Amino acid sequence: GDSVTQMEGPVTLSEEAFLTINCTYTATGYPSLFWYVQYPGEGLQLLLKATKADDKGSNKGFEATYRKETTSFHLEKGSVQVSDSAVYFCAQRVQGGSEKLVFGKGTKLTVNP
Amino acid sequence: DTEVTQTPKHLVMGMTNKKSLKCEQHMGHRAMYWYKQKAKKPPELMFVYSYEKLSINESVPSRFSPECPNSSLLNLHLHALQPEDSALYLCASSQPWTSVPDTQYFGPGTRLTVL
Numbered sequence: 001g002d003s004v005t006q007m008e009g010p011v012t013l014s015e016e017a018f019l020t021i022n023c024t025y026t027a028t029g030y031p032s033l034f035w036y037v038q039y040p041g042e043g044l045q046l047l048l049k050a051t052k053a054d055d056k057g058s059n060k061g062f063e064a065t066y067r068k069e070t071t072s073f074h075l076e077k078g079s080v081q082v083s084d085s086a087v088y089f090c091a092q093r094v095q096g097g098s099e100k101l102v103f104g105k106g107t108k109l110t111v112n113p
Numbered sequence: 114d115t116e117v118t119q120t121p122k123h124l125v126m127g128m129t130n131k132k133s134l135k136c137e138q139h140m141g142h143r144a145m146y147w148y149k150q151k152a153k154k155p156p157e158l159m160f161v162y163s164y165e166k167l168s169i170n171e172s173v174p175s176r177f178s179p180e181c182p183n184s185s186l187l188n189l190h191l192h193a194l195q196p197e198d199s200a201l202y203l204c205a206s207s208q209p210w211t212s213v214p215d216t217q218y219f220g221p222g223t224r225l226t227v228l
Contacts, residue, residue: 043203043220108153
C-alpha cells in the first residue's frame with residue numbers, strides 16, 4: 001500500500017547548521033509530495049510541495065526535490081534558525097487514489113541558539 | 114487567502130455532554146476533512162466531505178457525527194465521548210481529487226479534553 005517513511009528524530013541542531021530530514025515513499029500511482037510543519041500548539045502549515053518527478057519545492061529557505069528514481073523527497077535547509085523548531089511531516093497524495101493524505105510519523109526539530 | 118478557521122480553540126467537556134466543533138473556509142474548496150491528532154503522532158483522517166457529501170468515513174465511532182451544511186462550513190458533533198478521545202481535532206480543505214491531487218490546507222485545530 002501507499003506509505004511514507006521519514007526519519008523520526010528527534011533532531012537537535014545549533015543555529016546556522018545544515019538540516020536534512022529524510023523522506024521516502026511507496027506509491028501504487030504517481031503521488032504529489034508535501035512537507036508540512038507544525039509549530040508547538042498549532043495546526044499544520046504547508047511548507048512546500050512537488051507534483052511530479054524532478055520538481056523542486058521551496059519556501060522560507062527550505063527545499064525538497066521529488067526524486068522518482070530513489071522515491072525520495074528529502075527536506076533541506078542550509079542554515080536553520082531557532083524559529084524553525086517544530087515538527088515536520090512528509091506526506092503524499094496519490095493520483096488515481098482516494099482523497100487521503102498519507103503522512104510520515106513526523107520529525108521533531110529543535111534548534112538551539 | 115489560504116485560511117481555514119476553527120472554533121473553539123480549546124474545549125473541555127464531560128462524558129455526558131454534547132458539543133460541536135466548527136470549521137470554515139472561504140477558498141472555494143469543495144472538499145473538507147476532519148482529522149484527529151494525538152500527541153507526538155501524525156494526524157489521522159476521520160471524515161472527508163466532497164461536494165457536501167460524505168465520501169470517506171474511516172470507521173469512526175458514532176459518538177462523532179460530521180455535518181457539512183454548505184460548501185464553506187464543516188461541523189463535528191460530539192456526544193458521549195470518552196477520555197481517550199482527548200486530542201487535537203484538525204479541519205482541512207482542498208479542491209476535490211481530480212487528476213492532480215490538490216493541496217490540503219489545515220486550520221489551527223481545536224484542543225479537546227474529555228473529563
